[in-house]
Amino acid sequence: DAGVIQSPRHEVTEMGQEVTLRCKPISGHNSLFWYRQTMMRGLELLIYFNNNVPIDDSGMPEDRFSAKMPNASFSTLKIQPSEPRDSAVYFCASSNNGVEQFFGPGTRLTVL
């Protein structure tokens, strides 16, 4: 199995631009999670989906952030407009039993 796939691995953009991060979960997994990791705040859960439906988005910082899961094999996290404080590593994880989560390699986002 290829594991959780995230793209791009690195993204550098300018303040105000739209950023879209992509995630392909492990085939057969029915839960998908988006996390953000920073030095200041550690690892934060932004949102998670069960069977493509958003269950808990209480961690989404503000309206500039949105996430979608149009089908079982693809999810996006969009930031519009981006700000320097959004710079972080964004992880996607998936699970097939709601217990163990498998993490992707992350996307390192830098907003100038």
Next chain:
Amino acid sequence: AQSVTQLDSQVPVFEEAPVELRCNYSSSVSVYLFWYVQYPNQGLQLLLKYLSGSTLVKGINGFEAEFNKSQTSFHLRKPSVHISDTAEYFCAVRVSGGATNKLIFGTGTLLAVQP
């Protein structure tokens, strides 16, 4: 609500020495407990988990952890560390059997193994 405390932000240790990384949690209900490891510039990888049964859990790379309900702890141990164990270690908790799949992570402990 659940929470996880990792009191040690960094633990320096010499190669081949034993190590213990501390984790305490708070919860009013039964929980599942996890330890994840993050190597530089990589995602998190599951080391071990406690769901039920034996309180001593063995994981990958020679690590083990013991669930202590009375002390609400889940400390991670390894009898002899290697340079390659240098990484960030995260403890996490989840409500057992609940409707939510959320993991609550601690702030992490950097294990720095020195030759």
